[in-house]
Amino acid sequence: MDHPDQLRWKQNWRANRIDFHLDHVHPLLQRCWAEVGVAPAARVFVPLCGKSLDLMWLHGQGHDIVGVELSTVAVNAFFRESRLRPQRSAHGALECWAQERLTIHCGDFFALRREDLAGVSAVYDRAALTALPEALRPAYVAHLRAILPDDCRILLLTVEDLDDGESEADASGSSAEVEGLYAAHFRVRLLHVEHCAALLAGNGTISEPRSVHKAYLLGGDESAPPVPISD
Template sequence: MEPAFWHKRWADNQIGFHQAQVNPYLQTHWPTLGLAPGARVLVALCGKSLDMLWLAAQGYRVLGVELSRRAVEDFFAEHGLLAQVTQHGGFEVWRSDEVELWCGDVFALRAEDLAGCAGVYDRAALIALPGPMRERYMALLSEQLPAACRGLLVTLDYDQGLIDGPPFSVPDAEVRTGFAGWRLDEVEAREILDESPKFLKAGVESLVERVYSVRR
């Protein structure tokens, strides 16, 4: 996925991946991680997700990373948040209280940028990327996040040959290979095909959403 693809999706308001409510997996499983309030949490390819507000409300410091400036602007405008905007390397950084959104390329993140991150949350980043970019993304998290980082990962698993992504299918075996240095525990799996007309129309016979607890 080239940057132009995502910029156009946001410009055309083709953002079906955006959820109008806080993700229930986050609300159910995040408290089980035992992450202390005040910890910094990375949310990559964050869009304007309400999940970031939920994390901040639980006392966490959120570091969202998003390519689209439109998404960043919308997040602050839609919630009436006044942002202080600064520059950090190749990122435009928007700050308001416990939320920072870094507008730029997630692959430009360095270890020093993520040094304070004790948590990571991924609902829609990994599944937004095609295969080679997924490998780069998982390598980035494994190489740049601090030791003992923990969090949640949500994936989809379906027959990719029947319909193009995004969202892309990321089978369990690929997740475990890409996060080989992590401890992964599948904490929930749901068949959601009946909730997904686009996949039904394409002839997909199974669409499984998996939730992993991940720990370095």
């Protein structure tokens, strides 16, 4: 039986309540992807992918894409709007929709297995971790670690709200939540901080004025030089 949170996501898709969806590629993906440092032909996993245009952008960089998304409405819309005609097949507890180098497993992220992500070198997470209730996030990170190949890197984009009385400068470091969730499994490096409220303007999706956009690189080469932080 579906978790109440999963039912809510499915209902949101059916009712087209998808304010998180952007009608453009995420600017921090375009800005930071090169710093992840994976080969153009690398396989990239996009958890909780919705019908994000970021999938096609990554595909256009030459990557082989594998996503997972709970809602059939979202997966169907992604392929239809991308003018692709995927093959559908049963895949354990999931349904696999695939065309050439693009595969989306339709179903619950927690049903994905390690063999489904064989060959993946990088993960792109925008609003996946944060889409889950706080209580489920440690389980999300533990499952991600369990199913990813060992040397995988993650580009994690977050939007972090400023607390009352907290200045933008105070919120310029790595968040305690990100450190707490990932540091036991991955090296955590903050790549970029953006204090621009209008970063995601477009299609009605505008970030809160009292929030900060951050890009983290998780995992990767210990000896790599630190990347300068800028706004």
